[in-house]
Amino acid sequence: MDVTPDPPGAAAAAAAPGAVTGGALSAHDYDPVSDAAVSWRLTPGTSVTQQITVPLGVVPARVAVKLRRVEGTGPLHYRLGSAWGRADLAEGVIAAEDVGPWFERWTWIELPPNPSAPAGGELYLQVQLAAADSGGYEWFGTATVLPDRPEVRIHFGYAPGWSEVENAEPPTFENPMNLDYGTTTPSYGGGMVLDQDAAPVTGLSLAFRVEGAGGHPAVGEERFAFADQLTGPLFTRSVRRRDVVPTDGEIALDDGWAAPSAPSAPSTPGTSSAPDAGSLVGRAVAEFGDFLRIAMECPLRGGKPFRLAVDPTADLPGAEAFELDVTEQAVTLTAGTELGLMRGLHYAEALMRLRRAPILPLGRHVRSPRWTDRITCAPFGTRRELTGSADAYSDEVLARISRAGCNGIWILAELEELGHSAVYPELNDGVAERQQRLADLVDRAARYGIRVHVYLESHPQPDEFFERHPGVRGSTFEAYGGTAVCCAAVPEVQQHIRSGITDLVTAVPLLGSLVLNIGGEGFLHCHTRIDDCPRCRSHPAADVVARLVAMITEAAHAADPAVTVAAWPYSATNWWSAADPTQSRLIPRLPSDTTLLTEFAKEGRVSVGAQSIPAYDYPISILGPSDRFATQHDLARRHGLRLWTKTEHAIALEFITTPYIPAFAQWVERYNRIAALPHTSGVMVNWMHYGFLPSRAGDLLHWAVWDGPHDPDTLLRRIAVRDFGAAAADRVLDAWQLFSQAIREYPLSSPMALGPIQSGPAHPLFLDPAYQPWHGAQRQFHNDLSWTEPWGPQATLAQLRRLAEPWARGVAELRAATGLVATGDRVDLDREIGVAVSLLACVHSAIHVGEFYLARARLAEATEGPQRHAVVDELTRIAEAERANCTEVLPYLRADSRLGYANSADSNQQGVPRGGLFGPGSVTKKLAHLDRLLRDDLPALCR
Numbered sequence: 033m034d035v036t037p038d039p040p041g042a043a044a045a046a047a048a049p050g051a052v053t054g055g056a057l058s059a060h061d062y063d064p065v066s067d068a069a070v071s072w073r074l075t076p077g078t079s080v081t082q083q084i085t086v087p088l089g090v091v092p093a094r095v096a097v098k099l100r101r102v103e104g105t106g107p108l109h110y111r112l113g114s115a116w117g118r119a120d121l122a123e124g125v126i127a128a129e130d131v132g133p134w135f136e137r138w139t140w141i142e143l144p145p146n147p148s149a150p151a152g153g154e155l156y157l158q159v160q161l162a163a164a165d166s167g168g169y170e171w172f173g174t175a176t177v178l179p180d181r182p183e184v185r186i187h188f189g190y191a192p193g194w195s196e197v198e199n200a201e202p203p204t205f206e207n208p209m210n211l212d213y214g215t216t217t218p219s220y221g222g223g224m225v226l227d228q229d230a231a232p233v234t235g236l237s238l239a240f241r242v243e244g245a246g247g248h249p250a251v252g253e254e255r256f257a258f259a260d261q262l263t264g265p266l267f268t269r270s271v272r273r274r275d276v277v278p279t280d281g282e283i284a285l286d287d288g289w290a291a292p293s294a295p296s297a298p299s300t301p302g303t304s305s306a307p308d309a310g311s312l313v314g315r316a317v318a319e320f321g322d323f324l325r326i327a328m329e330c331p332l333r334g335g336k337p338f339r340l341a342v343d344p345t346a347d348l349p350g351a352e353a354f355e356l357d358v359t360e361q362a363v364t365l366t367a368g369t370e371l372g373l374m375r376g377l378h379y380a381e382a383l384m385r386l387r388r389a390p391i392l393p394l395g396r397h398v399r400s401p402r403w404t405d406r407i408t409c410a411p412f413g414t415r416r417e418l419t420g421s422a423d424a425y426s427d428e429v430l431a432r433i434s435r436a437g438c439n440g441i442w443i444l445a446e447l448e449e450l451g452h453s454a455v456y457p458e459l460n461d462g463v464a465e466r467q468q469r470l471a472d473l474v475d476r477a478a479r480y481g482i483r484v485h486v487y488l489e490s491h492p493q494p495d496e497f498f499e500r501h502p503g504v505r506g507s508t509f510e511a512y513g514g515t516a517v518c519c520a521a522v523p524e525v526q527q528h529i530r531s532g533i534t535d536l537v538t539a540v541p542l543l544g545s546l547v548l549n550i551g552g553e554g555f556l557h558c559h560t561r562i563d564d565c566p567r568c569r570s571h572p573a574a575d576v577v578a579r580l581v582a583m584i585t586e587a588a589h590a591a592d593p594a595v596t597v598a599a600w601p602y603s604a605t606n607w608w609s610a611a612d613p614t615q616s617r618l619i620p621r622l623p624s625d626t627t628l629l630t631e632f633a634k635e636g637r638v639s640v641g642a643q644s645i646p647a648y649d650y651p652i653s654i655l656g657p658s659d660r661f662a663t664q665h666d667l668a669r670r671h672g673l674r675l676w677t678k679t680e681h682a683i684a685l686e687f688i689t690t691p692y693i694p695a696f697a698q699w700v701e702r703y704n705r706i707a708a709l710p711h712t713s714g715v716m717v718n719w720m721h722y723g724f725l726p727s728r729a730g731d732l733l734h735w736a737v738w739d740g741p742h743d744p745d746t747l748l749r750r751i752a753v754r755d756f757g758a759a760a761a762d763r764v765l766d767a768w769q770l771f772s773q774a775i776r777e778y779p780l781s782s783p784m785a786l787g788p789i790q791s792g793p794a795h796p797l798f799l800d801p802a803y804q805p806w807h808g809a810q811r812q813f814h815n816d817l818s819w820t821e822p823w824g825p826q827a828t829l830a831q832l833r834r835l836a837e838p839w840a841r842g843v844a845e846l847r848a849a850t851g852l853v854a855t856g857d858r859v860d861l862d863r864e865i866g867v868a869v870s871l872l873a874c875v876h877s878a879i880h881v882g883e884f885y886l887a888r889a890r891l892a893e894a895t896e897g898p899q900r901h902a903v904v905d906e907l908t909r910i911a912e913a914e915r916a917n918c919t920e921v922l923p924y925l926r927a928d929s930r931l932g933y934a935n936s937a938d939s940n941q942q943g944v945p946r947g948g949l950f951g952p953g954s955v956t957k958k959l960a961h962l963d964r965l966l967r968d969d970l971p972a973l974c975r
Contacts, residue, residue: 057086059241060220061098062174063953064136064255065794065932065945066209068217069187070178071136071170072225072238076106077163080171080183081116081156081230082238083223088152090244092121095157096138097171098239101131103421104167110141111158114150116230121149126159128167133422134263134412135256136172136187138241154223157240168421173225173238174217177205181233188947190809191940194511195553205235208806209945212796212813213957214964252926255951258691258933259412262725263428266319267326276389283360285390291321291332292365295342295373313340315479316374319431323381330390339364342373352439352481353400356380358392371481375401378435382734388754399738402707405544405596405676405714406737407440407485408433411691411723414937417443417473418450418466425473427480434480436730437737440544441477442485442716443470447555450486450540451532455524456501467539474542483544485596486536490529490555492517507558507565517556520580521567529580530587537591545596546588547629547716550577552603559608573608577601578621585623598676600629614663620671627674629716630664632656632706634678638780640823640831648785650719652684652698653778655705662709669711676714677706680721682729685785686778687874688721688811689792689949690867691930692729696751697772699729700744703736720937725930728755756853756861763849764864770842771868777838779823779831786810786942787819788881792874793918793925794932794950794958797884797911799969801892810943817885829882836875843868866924870931873921880914891973904973908966915962918955925952 060082062069072080086092095112108126111119122143131139159171170185178184188207202208210216220237227233278284294314317340325331332338339362346368348355354367354376365380367373379399384390413424425441433441448459449466474484492514498505506519518525537543548555557580558568568576577599585597599622605613612618613635619628633656635646647654657665661677668675679702682692706712717733718724728751735747748768752761778784788795790811798805798815805813820828846865853861887906894900925931933948935941943949 055243057090057092057242057244058084058222060173060218060237061239061241062218063951063957064187064947065949065951066207066213066947066954066957067188068174068176068205068207068210069172069947070175070236071100071172071185071187072236073102073183073185074108074159074161074169074171076161076165076167078183079158079160079228080238081158081226082173082220082240083226084155084157084240084242085222086152086155086242090152091146091149092143092155092242093245094140094142094243096140096241096243097157097159098136098173099126099131099139100136100170100172101128101133101422102168102170104128104165106161106165106167108169109160109162111156111160112143113156113158114154116156116226117158118156121146121155131169132259132263134259134424136170136239137256138254155242156226160228171238173236174219175205175235175237176217176219177235179233179236181227183227184233184236188945189939190807190812190943190945191938192809193940193942196809202806208808209794209813209954210957211806213954213961215957215960252952253929255929255947256933258725258928258930261930262411262432263426266428266431267322269326270329271327271385271388272329272390273388276387276391278391281394282391283358283394285324285332285338285363285392286330287333288335289332289363290334290337291324292317292338292340292363292377295340311370312479312481313342313370313373313377316377320377320381323384324390328384328390337362340373341366342368342370344368348372348398349400350404353398354379356392356397356399358394358397360394363392374434374481375399378437379738381435382731386750386754397740399740401437401439401737402739403713403715403737405440405483406438406733407442407544407714407716408436408438408681408718408724409442409720411725411933411935414720414723414935415444415940416938418445418469423469423473425477427476430477430480430482432726433724434482435734436724436726437734438717438724439481440483440485442487442547443473444487444489444720445470447488447490447529447532447536450488451534451536453528454531455528456497458500467536471540474540478542483542485544485547485598487547487549488555489549490517492556506568507560508562509556509560517558517560517565519558519565519567520583521558521565521576526583529583533584533587534591537588537595541592543592543595545598545627546584547598547600548581548584549600549602550581550604551601551609552607554600554602555580561607563608572617574612574615574617574621577608578618581626582623585626589625596627596674597625598627598629600678602631602678605635614660614667616663616667619664619667619673622671622673624672627676627714628664628668629676629678629714630661631658632661632677632679632702633658635660640779640827643823643827645781645822648780648782649685650678650680651686651778651780652680652693652695652702653686653775653780655698655702657705657709665709665711674714675712676716677712678716678719679706680719681717681733682725682727683722685721686775686780687789687871688934688944689790689874689932690870691722691725692727692867693771693775693871694728694768694864694868695772695775696728696732696748696768697744698775699732700736700742700747703732704742704744707736707742720935720941722933723935756849756857760849760852760857760861763845763852764861767842767845767849767868770838770845774835774837774839774842777831777835779828781822783819783821784823784828787878788814789874789878790934790943791949792870792877793921794954795877795881796958796961797881797914797965799888799907799965801885801888811949812943814881815885817882820882825882825886829879832875832879832882836872836879839868839872839875843872863928866928866931869921869924873917876917877914880910880917884910884914901974904970908970911962911965911970915959915966918959918962922952922955922959925950925955
């Protein structure tokens with residue numbers, strides 16, 4: 033259980049800022065997934081106004097606007113009045129800290145009583161950023177046409193990735209999802225938008241709410257509210273269970289104990305003083321005190337000692353190792369470094385969270401991490417960490433990542449964005465600024481024991497570049513606005529790469545690593561895909577790639593021998609290493625001071641019936657290790673290379689639209705299998721699909737990091753008891769086991785994982801087989817059965833039904849537990865049910881899409897009346913089943929903004945729009961689509 037602010041949802045029905053409420057006097061809102069969302073950018077000295085119509089005789093009590101803070105700390109000023117620019121109802125300031133930097137959120141303004149205020153009629157809500165203030169904001173809304181104004185920015189749709197073909201432009205300004213649903217983006221008809229000169233802006237409606245006195249009941253959680261779970265204060269409420277008391281072999285820390293304080297000096301173990309809040313351990317001590325005081329209701333005021341000691345001579349294995357010695361008279365935490373002391377405090381905190389009481393087990397506990405490097409990423413901001421206006425890694429985010437046992441975060445950037453080139457100065461624009469941002473992030477992350485790893489890419493250059501620099505053109509690669517890669521066999525290009533790498537590592541000290549994807553994407557080279565370079569095509573790909581990695585490693589280590597260079601041959605098997613799937617020719621050629629990064633279960637065998645194929649990317653339906661990983665593990669060990677593995681810790685490629693897949697036994701067993709291959713020294717536990725969010729899956733990662741007992745049954749039982757109580761634990765455990773059983777039936781393939789199962793309850797049932805979906809890239813909408821390849825429709829649907837049956841039984845077990853949990857745990861159980869129901873709805877939707885398209889194909893062959901009626905009856909049955917499926921999941925989507933979201937990576941990650949793959953708005957439109965299908969379209973087939 034994460035110690036975070038109360039999770040809002042269906043069971044927490046107070047009308048509070050951030051809640052989605054009904055009964056407004058006047059309002060305009062939209063669905064960020066399926067509507068044409070836009071924003072008006074406010075810069076210093078500018079304003080924008082939304083004209084609003086409110087019923088006569090009513091004085092508003094509060095208003096809300098949907099804002100995002102782009103940059104800076106200057107406040108926004110608002111006026112609400114009976115005419116443009118007037119403030120005869122209210123005026124005031126919206127503080128910068130009340131506006132989030134990541135997604136648009138409702139910002140509420142409580143209006144003071146004003147007896148002389150206009151009662152209803154036309155009102156003007158103006159928001160302004162004063163000329164003297166700094167920063168910038170966006171006020172979000174919708175558009176029916178694209179206003180010809182530089183202030184308006186589009187926030188919908190999907191930017192195709194570099195390897196995808198861009199869809200045709202829609203015939204009108206509209207979200208492509210709406211075109212497929214046959215609906216339109218809402219606009220506000222009660223007033224117009226006016227710019228700072230009071231001129232109307234055609235086609236634009238800004239989002240707002242005006243409410244009267246009394247408030248209204250909450251009906252759900254605001255979209256994107258999940259960001260608060262990651263970015264909000266660490267501890268805001270008690271999670272202590274007063275009925276939990278120490279048993280034999282435990283002690284309780286209460287008023288009879290003294291609070292820990294930071295050690296006075298590393299050279300004098302056992303002594304302590306007031307903590308320096310700026311130091312690594314001082315910050316950890318202060319946070320530990322907040323945890324005890326707030327979350328455990330246990331402010332330690334004096335008594336038995338809780339000692340902290342940094343002892344460099346202690347016999348502890350590594351910088352993060354620690355010893356926690358608990359007796360009835362004293363608690364002593366010893367580590368060889370401040371980093372180890374911080375980890376020990378986090379571990380003690382986790383022990384108490386596991387008991388939901390300030391209780392520690394007696395005895396001497398020595399712990400060290402099973403993997404030296406544990407790397408994750410935030411669930412938003414990917415690809416924009418160094419170029420976007422906001423920083424994804426606030427102190428609160430870093431603190432939560434550290435508590436999950438991770439000690440690394442990765443960000444994505446190009447070499448030309450981060451390293452000054454001594455050869456091509458025209459590529460150096462903005463490099464210094466991005467280096468400074470990276471250095472700032474490295475410094476802040478270090479305060480939480482976290483290192484920053486750069487996933488470093490190198491992209492092709494356009495023809496104009498090669499006209500200026502003849503003789504360096506390498507293989508053809510048409511992507512990212514370029515036409516070919518620069519050939520690394522050319523001395524001039526070698527100097528460019530070396531200078532950029534050295535400059536980056538020198539300018540940003542203490543980097544964790546440079547991760548080079550030298551497979552089929554990432555750090556591009558002449559053998560990446562089309563090997564038509566006149567210099568390199570006659571040389572073996574393994575030699576060319578090894579020389580490139582060696583050159584980068586040498587340049588990086590010349591600047592800092594401690595920085596890791598990790599070579600990741602992801603998808604090389606699809607291209608230059610097709611004949612050598614284990615990269616057995618490459619690995620012996622890599623420098624011994626290079627780290628090999630490779631996937632743990634990718635290309636393990638997936639079988640459906642008599643067919644068997646290599647597994648796609650990062651599955652959890654098969655555990656691994658694949659034979660490929662086992663071979664690479666042995667090759668790396670034999671040739672003296674360090675080894676990291678890529679896995680996931682919460683989601684997998686089977687499902688990417690919930691914060692975790694609750695097949696928890698699978699996750700625990702995955703970690704144990706990784707640890708069983710001892711040469712593996714690092715784990716990269718997230719790509720950008722969802723990213724890290726506090727959850728039970730994050731708790732499992734924390735416990736997996738530390739050596740010691742790793743019995744999954746014991747751990748999962750303790751978590752079930754912690755979160756839902758002893759009475760409900762058996763039901764919850766049965767559910768989790770059923771989910772783990774069910775996921776193993778997933779018919780995994782690349783088409784399957786990119787198919788309708790991801791958009792799930794938002795996916796339409798297209799009746800016309802010739803229709804080409806506008807929202808039809810990668811994980812979006814499909815109007816054929818290609819996503820069932822290679823298994824075929826019948827085998828795929830049969831396998832999905834085998835998955836759905838035990839999963840549905842697991843959902844039933846969770847629902848049966850609702851009468852057994854304490855009132856305070858009901859919200860958390862509702863959200864656990866919501867995760868499970870959402871994933872089951874995705875499976876059912878995929879089944880229904882497949883069944884519908886199979887039946888639709890039979891319709892073309894049904895020429896006689898009875899035959900045709902039978903097929904229409906079958907289509908009707910499927911549509912009705914899908915309608916019930918969507919109706920069941922909708923309340924859970926409204927209650928939990930985490931569901932249906934996926935990290936869009938700036939809207940270019942394989943079909944993921946900015947707002948997620950589905951949400952309550954898109955599912956509501958899907959239901960209307962099904963109603964038309966059942967009411968009009970299907971009956972018309974029999975007329």
